[in-house]
Amino acid sequence: MATPVAELPAAPSVRRAGSFFWGLHGGDKPAFLITISCAAAIVLVTCLLVYELFVNSAVSRHKFGWDFLFSRVWDPVAGQFGALPFVYGTVVTSALALVIAVPLGVGAAIFLSELAPPRVSDTLTFLVELLAAVPSVIFGLLAVFVLVPFLKQIEPVLRSVLGWLPTFQGPFYGFSLFAAGVILAIMVLPFIISISREVLLAVPTDQREAALALGATKWESTWQVVVPFARKGITGSIFLALARALGETMAVTMVIGNDPKISASLFAPGYSIAAIIANEFTEATGDLYTSSLIELGLVLFALTILINGIARLLILTTTRRGET
Amino acid sequence: MxxxxxxxxxxxxxxxxxxxxxxxxxxxxxxxxxxxxxxxxxxxLNWNFFTKLPTPVGESGGGMANAILGSAKVLLLASLIGVPIGFLGGVYLAEFGGTTFPFVVRYMTDLLNGVPSIVIGIFAFTLIVLPQKHFSTLAGGMALGLMMIPISLRSTEEFLRAVPVSMREGAMALGATKTRAIVTVVVPAAMQGIVTGIMLNLARVAGETAPLLFTSFGNRFWSPGWGQPTATLPVMIFTYAIAPYEDWHRQAWSAGFVLLSLVFAVNVIARLALSRGGHQRR
Amino acid sequence: MSTNVSTLQNLAIDMQKGVPMKPAAETSAKLVTTDLNFYYGKFKALHGISLSVPTGAVTALIGPSGCGKSTFLRTLNRMYETVPLTRAEGAILLDNEDLFAIELSALRRRVGMVFQRSNPFPKSIFDNVAYGLRVNGFANKATLQESVEQSLRRAALWDEVKDKLHESAYSLSGGQQQRLCIARALAVNPEALLLDEPCSALDPIATAKIEELILHLKRTCTIVIVTHNMQQAARVADYTGFFLLGKLIEFNATKIIFQTPAQKETEDYVTGRFG
Missing domain, CATH: 1.10.287 (Helix Hairpins)
Known part of the structure; x- marks a missing residue:
């Protein structure tokens, strides 16, 4: 078994013929420099994005100041621009989306993480994630040709049940805040489901077992122990969904009705920040018009960054807690 | 009781x-x-959809051949921008990162990832369209490329981190430099995951419409080179769906069908590959 | 008994001067550390270790977990440098050459290492063994083929894998994987081989094979093995060092360490009174 040791030739002094890269500290220095400059490029790009939004909205910011946010007039012909109708439309549709999607999403997440057998849960989660991959313009397509006609049909039912609310009065146009909210709900549903499911799965098993061992039913252990444990993370997933809903453009643009008015009724048409940018950006004439649209973009950016930040913080704190 | x-x-x-x-x-x-x-x-859906140009309003027939090619070109540009920067940035975070700067990079990446796609469109507009004074394939590719960066960075980092430290030690104990170990052992071990991550990323931006509205704009004809506005599938779906013509609606459905089939195909293949890869890794 | 006392006195003197502890029977030293201190950030993990590893023998390092034996092993090929905020002070000589002055990849070629958990690369068996050679600049196909075979033979693995050299290394059993890692380390023909608890994840039969292999290898290669298994040290090692709380308590021929140790702590440990 004792084989004689192989006589190896001395290692060649040049590592690889003609390779400048490997010559410098075996490539460590250049590799470090290349990768860190790519990382730095990302920081640079993000800063540049904020800078560009800021600089290119200067004309509008100087002319209107903070009034921009509170003015409800949007009149390109008269050169009067105010963000309020769009902020209102954005917030109302997103809120409606959450009202619909949160109970559905959290319920589905509970089913997938706590109740369904692993194989079923994995398959359904896979399908839900596919739903998340559907492009927004396709949701818009379906909303225009399927959802709006459908809503028109069930409108009398809605009115007879919820008609006493001011939000469900006035004529129903089909293309409305309501339609936009419903399609947004469908679009954010997969995010709420898959993130909430992950957060729920991160809850330690002994929490469930402790409750069950005390005689709790499956539902009691889930609702009274597991869900409260994961509460922050679920809230985080809701905020993340909210951030997506706020910035969502195409589907909303296609069904919201594109009317810059503030109306109490969800049945009335409205407008959202993203939708007006999408519709009017290429037609905007004059610096002030374009600049106002870019300032709207800045407002949207600030809004989503804020919501995203809160979401991430919440998700981080619960998944950390689950690990320890 | x-x-x-x-x-x-x-x-x-x-x-x-x-x-x-x-x-x-x-x-x-x-x-x-x-x-x-x-x-x-x-x-x-018929064969004309893939081979013919769109017809003028009122004429029936025609297809979206130019939009299919336009989408492919825009996605190619987007990958050329988004994949290398994201990949190398991910290598930095997973392999070279110190303490302060990686935190900044991660924070900025999350920030960029959270930016609404329409705002990315504005950014690409101010960056390229405004100075050049015309819409172009280049601007569209730039917008989608920027959207690809955060995800490709994070998925690269994640898959590299999943490679056990013992691999790096094993290579370095044999005299490999750090970079050599990364190039010959760590990245190959994570390659399947990284590639599927990129595929998913590509499928995601393939359906993006908002950033293209005022970057690559649209075009009823072929768009030679990279400097002219070009039609893309998602934007075509949008314009055709909100137009008042029956025939255009049909075309929009066909385009939606093609786009969704592509996106789903990539998603299914990539996710299956990922779950299988997960079993192999120890 | 009298020799014991004198050894004890010698050692006491040695430690004060920082002169490396040597086994009583003199042999030439492959690796010599003098007054080696080691820090993880502010935590001092090794306190003035002075030890000389005899050439062509098996040296075992034992001690309770966290005693610094693995840390010490990792200074011998400077593997600790992959961990940020670590620092070594003191001198290490490899064949009378300053170890810190040797170019890193050359050093690691000369002092190989095998880890606690087998860590084959996700490549074929052949490519695993050839890895070190390729990294060190050998691209000649014939040379590669020859050295791969020779290394696998030295690791007593050749007969088991010769028909599936191009299959994934993960197709091998745990024990085979660890021997593959040994073959991989041997391929670059190291002068010394550091084994960091190489059998801790293996069953008794695979362990016996590795131990047999170690006994064969010591003729051509100096071996340092860290183990938490005292029987293993007694079986394979010619010399044994006992570590406790970052200090080298005693270093001598294995027989002496296990039968007539000079230090109270060593005796307590090897007789199982603590640790």
Whole structure:
């Protein structure tokens, strides 16, 4: 078994013929420099994005100041621009989306993480994630040709049940805040489901077992122990969904009705920040018009960054807690 | 006592049933979307769709050949921008990172990832369209490329971190430099994951419409080179869907069907590959 | 008994001067550390270790977990440098050459290492063994083929894998994987081989094979093995060092360490009174 040791030739002094890269500290220095400059490029790009939004909205910011946010007039012909109708439309549709999607999403997440057998849960989660991959313009397509006609049909039912609310009065146009909210709900549903499911799965098993061992039913252990444990993370997933809903453009643009008015009724048409940018950006004439649209973009950016930040913080704190 | 127990059991059954119903609705929506698209998109899809240019308003027939090519070109540009920067940035975070700067990079990446796509469109507009004074394929590719960066960075980092430290040690104990170990052992070990991550990323931006509206704009004809506005599938779906012509609506459905089939195909393949790869890794 | 006392006195003197502890029977030293201190950030993990590893023999390092034996092993090929905020002070000589002055990849070629958990690369068996050679600049196909075969033979693995050299290394059993890692380390023909608890994840039969292999290898290669298994040290090692709380308590021929140790702590440990 004792084989004689192989006589190896001395290692060649040049590592690889003609390779400048490997010559410098075996490539460590250049590799470090290349990768860190790519990382730095990302920081640079993000800063540049904020800078560009800021600089290119200067004309509008100087002319209107903070009034921009509170003015409800949007009149390109008269050169009067105010963000309020769009902020209102954005917030109302997103809120409606959450009202619909949160109970559905959290319920589905509970089913997938706590109740369904692993194989079923994995398959359904896979399908839900596919739903998340559907492009927004396709949701818009379906909303225009399927959802709006459908809503028109069930409108009398809605009115007879919820008609006493001011939000469900006035004529129903089909293309409305309501339609936009419903399609947004469908679009954010997969995010709420898959993130909430992950957060729920991160809850330690002994929490469930402790409750069950005390005689709790499956539902009691889930609702009274597991869900409260994961509460922050679920809230985080809701905020993340909210951030997506706020910035969502195409589907909303296609069904919201594109009317810059503030109306109490969800049945009335409205407008959202993203939708007006999408519709009017290429037609905007004059610096002030374009600049106002870019300032709207800045407002949207600030809004989503804020919501995203809160979401991430919440998700981080619960998944950390689950690990320890 | 007994009545309480019965009540608790009833609540248990009802609530559990309701959560199941929620899951069913969510999945039902997906099944409906796919089914409806197949039904109305598949039925009006024909060979002309892939080979012909769009016809002027009023004439029937025609296709979206230019938009398919336009989408491919924009995605190619986007990958050329988004993949290398994201990949190398991910290598930095996973392999070279110190303490402060990686935190900044991660924070900025999350920030960029959270930016609404329409705002990315504005950014690409101010960056390229404004100075050049015309819409272009280049601007569209730039916008989608920027959107690809955060995800490709994070997925690269994640898959590299999943490679056990013992691999790096094993290579370095044999005299490999750090970079050599990364190039010859760590990256190959994570390669499958990284590639599927990139595929998913590409499928995601392939359906993006908002950033293209005022970057690559649209074009009824072929768009030679990179400097002219070009049609893309998602933007075509948008313009055709909101136009008042029956024939255009049919075309929009066909385009939606093609786009969704591509996106789903990539997603299914990539996710299957990922779950299989997960078994192999120890 | 009298020799014991004198050894004890010698050692006491040695430690004060920082002169490396040597086994009583003199042999030439492959690796010599003098007054080696080691820090993880502010935590001092090794306190003035002075030890000389005899050439062509098996040296075992034992001690309770966290005693610094693995840390010490990792200074011998400077593997600790992959961990940030670590620092070594003191001198290490490899064949009377300053170890810190040797170019890193040359050093690691000369002092190989095998880890606690087998860590084959996700490549074929052949490519695993050839890895070190390729990294060190050998691209000649014939040379590669020859050295791969020779290394696998030295690791007593050749007969088991010769028909599936191009299959994934993960197709091998745990024990085979660890021997593959040994073959991989041997391929670059190291002068010394550091084994960091190489059998801790293996079953008794695979362990016996590795131990047999170690006994064969010591003729051509100096071996340092860290083990938490005292029987293993007694079986394979010619010399044994006992570590406790970052200090080298005693270093001598294995027989002496296990039968007539000079230090109270060593005796307590090897007789199982603590640790």
């Amino acid at each position: 007994d009545r309480l127990l019965i009540r608790r059991k009833a609540v248990n059954a009802v609530m559990l049933g309701l959560t199941g119903l929620c899951a069913l609705i969510a999945v039902g929506v997906l099944v409906f979307i796919v089914g409806y698209l197949f039904y109305s998109g598949g039925s009006s």
